[in-house]
């Protein structure tokens with residue numbers, strides 16, 4: 001099956017199993033196309049702004065990686081857990 005590269009319009013051969021997924025002749029074309037049309041791809045990297053539960057730092061996270069408690073890193077997580085522990089005791 002043949003399809004046209006979204007970026008350079010060149011005919012590309014695609015396996016039927018990859019027909020829906022394949023849109024470019026090369027990774028270079030993919031990069032070029034996405035950088036020319038950033039808005040069309042913004043949904044792919046839609047991140048939410050949240051705050052670290054320990055230090056309040058702003059964090060950009062994908063919805064799939066937002067939890068009940070969120071931290072910038074392991075250190076913040078441990079520190080916060082220590083703090084909670086100390087207020088309970």
Ligand SMILES: [Zn+2]
Pocket residue numbers: 005006007008009010024025026029
């Ligand atoms: Zn191309």
Ligand SMILES: [Zn+2]
Pocket residue numbers: 052053054055056057071072073076
């Ligand atoms: Zn933090």
